[in-house]
Amino acid sequence: MMRGIERRPIFRDDQDRADFATRVAALATAGAWTVYAWALLPNHAHLLVRTGTRPLARSMRSLLTGYAGAFNRRHKRVGHLFQNRYKSIVIEEEPYLLELVRYLHLNPLRAGVLTSLPALDRYPWTGHSALLGRVPRPWQAVSEVLGQFGPNRRRARAAYRAFVAEGLSQGRRPDLQGGGLIRSLGGWAAVTALRRGREAYLGDERVLGGSEFVEQLRQEAEAQQYFRPRGLPLARLLGLVCRHLGIAPTLLQGGSRRPAASRAREGIAYLWLTVWGRSGRQLAAVLGIGPQSVYKAAQRGAQDRAAWDRLDPKSTRR
Secondary structure (H helix, E strand, C coil): EEEEEEECCCCCHHHHHHHHHHHHHHHHHHHCEEEEEEEEEEEEEEEEEEECCHHHHHHHHHHHHHHHHHHHHHHCCCCCCCCCCCCCCCCHHHHHHHHHHHHHHHHHCCCCCCCCCHHHHCCCCECCHHCCCCCCCEEECHHHHHCCCCCCHHHHEEEEHHHHHHHHCCCCHHHHHCCCHHHHCCHHHHHCCCEEEEECCCCEEEECCCCHHHHHHHHHHHHHHHHHCCCCCHCCCCHHHHHHHHHHHHCCCCCCCCHHHHHHHHHHHHHHHCCCCCCHHHHHHHCCHHHHHHHHHHHHHHHHHHHHCCCCCCHHHH
């Protein structure tokens, strides 16, 4: 969830909302995340996603920085648009996925932006209308959600809409707003230590799940901390990959399109960004290419991850 600074609007009109949705779609199309539900309100927005080829923090930075810059230019304003950092909650899928799809999509009704479920059915700025087939969103995980309601698309949509209608009387639900970590591990001291993947969970973030789920996260985090080092310094990584491919490091700079140089950049970007969670801008500056080119190279490198993972120092720490 992301909110406007001082609770001010982050969407002034449909052009703003369309721009934000387009940016969410671009990240989904690139494999950065899978989008199950989303809702745009005047001064905040909600996303329910599964992370993909890049850490959540990097995707959110790309989304919010790009949108804020475009918003400021369009409306001739300066300064921060969003209030602090976005809030993220790790979700235990099995008991909560569908409940959160419904809860997020009902946000415009709870906020008074819309007054009826038929109006929500037509409203283009949540994923609800896409699930009903009213607004095409090819980047949204429509099939994955409707598949939970039945194998037949028509019947699944009817069952989904009935499920949403049942939630109209529930109002705000604190049980869907996180807190599992506090309940299960005994307070904020555990929150500050929790790591999942490469994203650090700070004191204002939550886990939504039972005690077994939280314990599983803790064990996974400990295993990753032990088995996965932070990686090599960037200069050593460049040298390692170049030696592996038999090329000179100078070939990487300036955006050379030679196949060997492109393959080296893909391996370096995959290890540096995707595996070790390091800065894409730092790598872009060293290689002399744009940050977006670095992210695309990491995605291509991930397609041959078996080859590159053999160069990861973690393989020697068993």
